Amino acid sequence: MIRRQIWSATKVVVSAILLMTATAVVCTAQEPKELMALPDGFKLNLAATCPVCGMRLGGYLTGGATYSYRDDNLVGFAGVAAAVFKDGHVVGFEGARCLFIYNTVPKRFGIDVANIVKRYVTDFETKKMIDVDRAFFVLGSSVKGPMGYDLVGFSSKDEAENFKTRYHGKRVVQLHSVGRKDVERKGGLLKIKP
Numbered sequence: 001m002i003r004r005q006i007w008s009a010t011k012v013v014v015s016a017i018l019l020m021t022a023t024a025v026v027c028t029a030q031e032p033k034e035l036m037a038l039p040d041g042f043k044l045n046l047a048a049t050c051p052v053c054g055m056r057l058g059g060y061l062t063g064g065a066t067y068s069y070r071d072d073n074l075v076g077f078a079g080v081a082a083a084v085f086k087d088g089h090v091v092g093f094e095g096a097r098c099l100f101i102y103n104t105v106p107k108r109f110g111i112d113v114a115n116i117v118k119r120y121v122t123d124f125e126t127k128k129m130i131d132v133d134r135a136f137f138v139l140g141s142s143v144k145g146p147m148g149y150d151l152v153g154f155s156s157k158d159e160a161e162n163f164k165t166r167y168h169g170k171r172v173v174q175l176h177s178v179g180r181k182d183v184e185r186k187g188g189l190l191k192i193k194p
Contacts, residue, residue, distance in 0.1 A: 079122025
């Protein structure tokens with residue numbers, strides 16, 4: 001009789017442990033694992049898609065920054081960008097170019113840029129997110145982004161100038177001096193899905 005009670009109690013405990021473990025696994029699987037911390041403490045979900053081009057933010061590697069090489073030569077850089085709104089909502093972008101387009105044609109995305117409190121891009125050298133207003137961008141280099149021509153960001157003007165020289169960039173600018181013509185491709189601005 002005592003053995004039967006102990007056996008019954010053991011089954012209940014084991015069943016409870018299995019149930020709690022299964023619940024923990026399900027809850028963990030539903031939370032995004034690809035979160036990148038922004039300097040202000042907000043999180044960017046690298047598994048999300050860019051509202052401008054529709055690409056996955058972190059690419060297939062779900063990394064905030066990736067480099068592409070061909071014959072040991074750097075040919076590509078993918079660095080995510082982000083906008084943080086007053087209400088704490090974070091929108092991620094495939095790159096600095098997509099962030100610029102988002103800010104340039106806000107009606108197309110149903111936003112008010114006055115509600116954006118911070119914007120970040122990936123620093124090419126450190127792979128860390130940096131404030132757009134302090135960043136220096138190289139335009140027209142031989143290093144392409146996932147969508148082709150992109151703006152490559154740096155926290156230092158000297159680093160940007162060195163990159164421009166090494167990778168045949170056209171010029172170094174800050175975001176306030178970037179015009180629509182700087183991010184247009186042949187055939188105009190990106191074709192945006194409604």
